[in-house]
Amino acid sequence: MTTLSVIIPTMLKSIELLQRAIESVLLTRTIDVEVIVVNDNSKADIAFVSALNMYQSKITLVNNKGVNRAAGARNFGVKVASGELITFLDDDDFILPGRLESMLASFNEQQVNNVVLISTGRLYEYNNFQKVEVVKKQLFGALKLSDINVHNQIDIGFIVKKELFESLKGFDTSFTNLEDWDFIIRCLEYGDAYKVESYSYVVKNDVDPNRVSHNDHLGLRELADKHKNKFGKQWFYKIKTQELRSLKKLSFFKACALCIKTNSFYPMKNYLATLRN
Structure with missing residues (x-):
C-alpha cells in the first residue's frame, strides 16, 4: 500500500x-x-x-x-x-x-x-x-x-x-x-x-472576483447552522459576526447587539477591524 x-x-x-x-x-x-x-x-x-x-x-x-x-x-x-x-x-x-x-x-x-x-x-x-x-x-x-x-x-x-x-x-x-x-x-x-x-x-492569493473565498459568507452560514447545537448560541453568533463581516454588513449597532448575544467584545473587535481595512 x-x-x-x-x-x-x-x-x-x-x-x-x-x-x-x-x-x-x-x-x-x-x-x-x-x-x-x-x-x-x-x-x-x-x-x-x-x-x-x-x-x-x-x-x-x-x-x-x-x-x-x-x-x-x-x-x-x-x-x-x-x-x-x-x-x-x-x-x-x-x-x-x-x-x-x-x-x-x-x-x-x-x-x-x-x-x-x-x-x-x-x-x-x-x-x-x-x-x-x-x-x-x-x-x-x-x-x-x-x-x-x-x-x-x-x-x-x-x-x-x-x-x-x-x-x-x-x-x-x-x-x-x-x-x-x-x-x-x-x-x-x-x-x-x-x-x-x-x-x-x-x-x-491574487485578487480575483471569481475566487470561492469571496463567498465565505455562504459557508459561514452553513457552518453556523450545522454546528449550532454542538457549540451553543454564543459560538453561533460569533460565526454570524464573521458572516456579516464577510458581507460588509457588520455595522456598529449590529456589532453592539451581537456583543450581547455572544457575551463578549468579539463582534465589536470585528467591527473595528473593518474600519482599519
Whole structure:
C-alpha cells in the first residue's frame, strides 16, 4: 500500500499552475507518494488534458463522475487513492520541499498523543510572487477542537488516515465552501491536531472576483447552522459576526447587539477591524 496519497482537484483552468502543483509534490523523494489529479471539468479541452501526459506513470488522472465542485472532487479522489494516509493540494497552490516528509514524521510521532490530523503553517503568494507574506496569527503545536471552532487554523493540506476520512463520509458536498473547516471540526471530535511549525504550504492569493473565498459568507452560514447545537448560541453568533463581516454588513449597532448575544467584545473587535481595512 502507498504511504501517502496527494489529492489535487482541478477544473483545468491553468495548465501552468496545475503543473506547478504537481511538480511541487514530485520533488518528494524519501517517502512513497501517490499523486491523484481529479479532473472536475467534464468539458475540459482534450489538448489540455493531454498536456498532463508528460507525467505518464508519475500521476494518476481520473475524471470525477460524482458531485462536482472541490468537495465532491476531493471525495472522489480519496475513493481511488491507495494510500493509508491522504492529503490535499489545491491546483493553484503548491508545497515547498520537505513538507510531506516532516508532516509524515510528525504524524508517526504524535499518534501516541491521540493526534488524528497533521498540518503546517502557510504563506500567501500574490501576482506571480510580486508579494509574499506569512499568514498572521497562526497557532502551532497541539490543537484541540476549541482552538479551531471559531477561526480555522488548519489549511486544506492536512494529513489524515483514509480510514478515518471515509468513516466521517469525507467533505460535506452540501457546503458552498468552507467544507474543509466543517470536516476538521468533525475530525477533531475523535482526537487532536498537530501543526508543524513550518511555513511550507503556499496559497496563491491574487485578487480575483471569481475566487470561492469571496463567498465565505455562504459557508459561514452553513457552518453556523450545522454546528449550532454542538457549540451553543454564543459560538453561533460569533460565526454570524464573521458572516456579516464577510458581507460588509457588520455595522456598529449590529456589532453592539451581537456583543450581547455572544457575551463578549468579539463582534465589536470585528467591527473595528473593518474600519482599519
